[in-house]
Amino acid sequence: MxxxxxxxxxxxxxxxxxxxxxxxxxxxxxxxxxKRGPSKKKPTKKQLEARYKMKIAAAYARSILEDPELKAYYKSLAGPGQNAYNMAVKDAFRSPEIQNIRFEEMDVVVTTKDEFRVVDVDVRVHDAAGTMLERGKAVLGRNGVDWYYKAAVLPAGGRVVAVAVDLPGNETLRELVIVGDGGK
Structure with missing residues (x-):
């Protein structure tokens, strides 16, 4: 050196x-x-996981290049020196975040966050024994972060499970135990 x-x-x-x-x-x-050559050390478990995640992200990014709408969406978010491919890889690397689950009477309100876009929120209602009573898609509210699901029943001691999905298909799951009468 x-x-x-x-x-x-x-x-x-x-x-x-x-x-x-x-x-x-x-x-x-x-x-x-x-010039350094390839490492002779065996990769760690974390390195192998990162390589696999990058392989999946790169495959997703290549696939969006074939869809003119998605390519234009990602390109619109790209900054200087970036392109649609870079943005798609970045999106595929990060899962959406469920920030909060709350009740407004019989509505289950799920607040989500993603650097790009959350495309779907699935809500499941379970009773205290763990039996699924109902399941359905939440509807995006006007503010762009709250998703609303009209529940038929919110049993005390049961739980609500919300699953947020982003554009690349990354999923995040969060549960909330129903305390009291669940908003009735």
Missing amino acids: ALVKDNILLQLVRGTLGDQLTIYERNGQIIMAK
């Missing part, structure tokens, strides 16, 4: 030269080093 000082040619050069040298900048210093 060598630190480069006051060389006008290397002030502008970054990258790999041939298969031998790599020039990069770290903390304001220009560094020339022998």
Whole structure:
């Protein structure tokens, strides 16, 4: 490894030269080093999980490039130096967030958040024994973050399970125990 000082040619050069040298900048210093080869260490479980997640995200991003509507959507969100593919990979990497579940009389209100878009919220109502009493799709409210589901019954001691799904199909599940009469 060598630190480069006051060389006008290397002030502008970054990258790999041939298969031998790599020039990069770290903390304001220009560094020339022998090109590194692939690691000989066995990847950790976390590294394997990250690689798999990236493989899935890249496959999703490639698929949206074939859909003009989705491609235009992601392109509209891209900043300088970014494109629809980059945005789709970013979206596929992160699952939506369910911030809150609350009751407004017999409505189950699920507040969601996603950097891009939550496309679906599924609500299930279970009794205290765990038997599913009803299931249905919530409807997006005017504010764009609250999803409303009109429940037929909200049994005390039961639970409400909400599943939020984003554009790439990532799911987030959250449960809430029904206390009291559930809003009746």
